[in-house]
Amino acid sequence: MKILSIHYSQTGQLTQIMEQILSPIKKCFTIDEVRFTDNDAYTFPWGKKNFFDTMPETVLMKKMPLSPIHYQEEKYDLVIFGFQSWFLSLSRPCSSLLQDDEFKKRTRGAKFITVIGARNMWVNAFLDSKKLIEENGCKIIGNIPLVDRNANYISAITIQYWVFTGKKDKMWGIFPKPGISEEDILFSTKYGEIICEKLLSKQENSLQKAILDENKINIPWDVLFIEKRGKKMFRLWASLILNKGKNPFKRNFFLFLYRIYLYVALFTISPIVISIYALVFRPFMLKSESQKKNVILHF
Incomplete structure (x- = not known):
């Protein structure tokens, strides 16, 4: 079996995760390991201006140039693909990779x-x-999401601290450390063991069930609520900025408006809307909510 492991990581956190997952698999299979880059388009730490300027093209999955990738094989049977979420979307370097003709x-x-x-x-x-994967005639047989387990509004603050300063310590000495916990990163070795076992026994179709049986993957109802509605608004903002921001001044102006919207929505509107939904509507939506989660987790 020809296996390609490929990922993009600014901070190095995803590289740590991939290394843990691949560790047991490499004992059984030879893997072509690639960490691809973006020609230094997105440096780390990020400046605030560059960070928000990334949003429109990311959300609308506009293709960007990547650094050349050197593959060891002409064709691959299995791809272990690591990526991040930017602005409720697939990160732009990763969506560009999936649209790359050679890949x-x-x-x-x-x-x-x-x-x-x-x-x-x-x-x-x-x-x-x-x-994008299915458009290329491929099939996902497993999905392993690792997340920051701190409260939504806390992690929204700490992730910005990390991204804008490059420091992965306790902000002001009181906030929890940003990012995925070391415990969860180390545990991801278990997923590698599961993958190895399923590949050797040719039981790939039961891989996702085995991953979920570890009871580490969950979609909080409030996060699902925000994602569904937030992505629609992000698409509207992305289209507005690209259509109206035809020169740097106009683009920066609309990006400034988007930043105001984002902070107001995240820290003011969202808590109110979620509270009302939880009290008034959610009791009647539990079955539908469960079905949506099931579809996502089992794709």
Whole structure:
């Protein structure tokens, strides 16, 4: 079996996760390991201006140039694909990879295992990847999302601290450390053991069930609620910025408005709407909510 492991990571966190997952698999199979880059388009730490300027093209999955990738094989049977979620979407370098002609040629018809490193909202990024992967005649047989388990509003603050300063310590000495916990990163070795076992026994079709049986993967109802509605608004903002921001001044103006919207929506409107939904509507939506989660988790 010809296996390609490929991922993009600014901070190095996803690289740590991939290394843990691949460790047991490499004892059984030879793997072509690639960490691809973006020609330094997105440096780390990010400046605020560059961070928000990334949003429109990311959300609308506009293709960007990547650094050349050196493959060891002409064709691959299995791809272990690691990516992040940016602005409730597949990160732009990763969506660009899935649209790259050379990558598509070498992976056409292959099976995919997706590995996600996210703050807490990974569903839309996964659905973006699923769409592009399936368009190339491929099939996802497993999905492993790892998230920051801190409260939504806390992690929204700490992730910005990490991204803008490059420091992965306790902000002001009181906030929890940003990112995925070391415990969860180390535990991901278990997923590698499961993958190895299923590949050796040729039981790939039961891989996702085995991953979920570890009871580490869940989609909080409030996160699902925000993702569904937030992505629609992000698409509207992305289209507005690209259509109206035809010069740097106009683009920066509309990006400034988007930043105001984002912070107001996240820290003011969202808590109110979620509280009302939880008290008034959610009791009648539990079955539908469960069905949606089931579809996402079992794709």
